[in-house]
Amino acid sequence: MLVWTKSLHIAALVIWCGGLLLLPVLLNQREAAGHGPPLHRLHAFTRFAYIVVISPAAFLAIASGTALILLREVFTAWFALKLLFVGVLTGLHVWTGLVILSLFEDEKHFRAWRMVSALVVLSVTLLAILWLVLAKPAVDLALVPDLFHRPGALGEFGRDLIRRLTP
Template sequence: MLWLKALHFISLLVWCATLLYLPGLFLLHRHAQTRSQYHRARVMTRFTFAMLASPAAVIAIISGTGLVFARMVQGEWLIWKLLLVALMVCFHLYCGSQVVRLGHRIGLVSPARLTAQIAVPVMLMSAVFWLALAKPAGIFSPA
């Protein structure tokens, strides 16, 4: 069971790190002035998404599901955590669509949009970690 928890934790760290790193890579495309610089940014972005973020996301979700069933976890906090993880998956898919769009040199990221792209995963990750560590009872129950 400890190995499953370690696998989940490590894969989650990699996934979260890449979700924070990808918006910065998107900004590199905007600042590329030569074809070579753009190609380098493109390769870095595709590698980060396809070889790091996506496998880490799959492993984190599978190992997390395994932990839920192995430990028979339940509670209202788990429902909210799973909802937030689903939103992280949506952001991950959004990043994938950006990777594709940047391959065609459309949808270059503005600095204002970059701020939003960093704020969204930070808020989601913070909430997921809080729910996982605090396991609050009755989060949205009437007092």
């Protein structure tokens, strides 16, 4: 069971991460596509890749990763840090979807610097996850703020943050 779950997790991760690295390159093709049928083909292909291939792979990667947590009982500090970066990767996934929704309207652009920035941020996030998984570094819990050591403190922090952000 463990081997099959891990195999599914790795396969889904390869599709998810590869797809996320491909999407900024596709989005950068927006301007070159111009208007009319080439633009509609690019839009349809990009949406298809995101909705039918990349997002289900993300779901499978996260679901199989969750199953692996339960099967392997991995509850260590390096793993918590890895989950933080997986959260960043998930946020980048959502951001990419929002860009896809808005980019194909008239007069929208996805400049080369945005493509490069997206690829750099994605690559750094993926490399951080890969390093954490392979190195399994010893993380000194003394470096973690006291906020994360006290039960209920994260809720208090979130409540205070929401109050500051709401008018």
